[in-house]
Structures are given as structure tokens and as C-alpha cells.
Amino acid sequence: MAQAFNKKVRPREFSPSDLVLRKVLHVAPYSRGKFAYKYDGPFIVKEVYDGGAIILNDMDGNKNALLVNVDALKKYYH
Template structure:
């Protein structure tokens, strides 16, 4: 039809742009824009039929997108429920470790140099004394002789020493 449908769509788009507040509610104004355009040009029945077919396609496409969005939200909700269940199961088994000043601890050996003892190399060294414990999980350790470590140690890298 020599671009008549495209021209009509362009005009309807202009009408909708003047009517909508946000881009999300364009589909609510589409019937009003089509009606206004139809009243404006009553002699172009063929064009109107083409536009109505176009509008029906837009509405069916919008319904399809809504259905896809609902499925996505449902899947996301199921995923979040699964994550919550997994977190709850994990948190049941986690024992909070609290270190206080004066506690004796063993520090994990984090040596990357090869040791001649092989698999018989000790995994922990110490005992050390907790000089200061921070709420973030960092610990300042001292040796039994009172020498401070230069850096704080993460509480994940230590375990309590029971004498």
C-alpha cells in the first residue's frame, strides 16, 4: 500500500507519545489513539483495517511478553526459595567461632615452599595468644614469649588450641 501502514503507524505513535506519562503505559493508550485516528480520517477503511490487524498483533505480542515475564518472575521466585533453603541448611551446620583476648590458638601454615617432610609436614603452627580480636574476624596474635605478629590474621586461618 505504498507505505500507508507505516505512515499510519507513525501518526499513531505521535498520538500515543502525546498521551502517555511514561513509556510503560503506552499499551493502555493504544485503543484511544486508534479511535482518535479513526475519527480523524474516516474515509480510509482499508488503512484502518490494516491498523486494527497491526493493533491486534501488538496486543497479542504484548500478551506473549507478559506471559514470558510472569514465567521469568515465577522461576526467579523459585530460585530465591531454593537459595533461602540452601542458606538455612548451611547455617544449621555452621558453628560460630568466637575468639577472645588471651585465647590460645593454632595458626594454619600457609607455606608455599616445598618441605622435605612431604605429607608429614604439620598443617598448623603455634600455639599463639590472641592479643586483640576485632568484630570483623581479624586477630592480632603474639607468640608465647610476647612478640607481636606484624600483620593481623584472619580468624578462618586459626583454630582454638586446647592444652
């Protein structure tokens, strides 16, 4: 079963300066239920590490670096 599943999985490739959206992993206390946003962003990829860790920066260029796993990101196309 694992072999059949792994055949269909496409690896996500990110490089520095890519624009990405980050999945909202928590429920805010005053969220809008099913109408709440599913993704935050866009963010800029600052650094990519082996094992699926990525450091993100704001679009404003702030130094608030967020360490995020690859499975919580998707590419942003504008």
C-alpha cells in the same frame, strides 16, 4: 541450600589471651609432603576485631603481631 549449610555452621568465638593454632597457608620449599605440619603455634590472641580479624602474639611475648583471619585459626587446648 545456603540455609541448610548455615544451620550447621558454628561461629568461632575468640577473646584476648586465648591460645590458638594458626593454619599453615603456604607450602614451604623443603616441606615433608603429607607429613608436614598443618598448624603453627600456639599463639596468644592479643586483639579481636569485628569482621573476623585477629592479632596474634608469640608465646614468648614478642611484639611480632600477626594479623590473621578467624577461619585460619583453631583453639589450642593443652
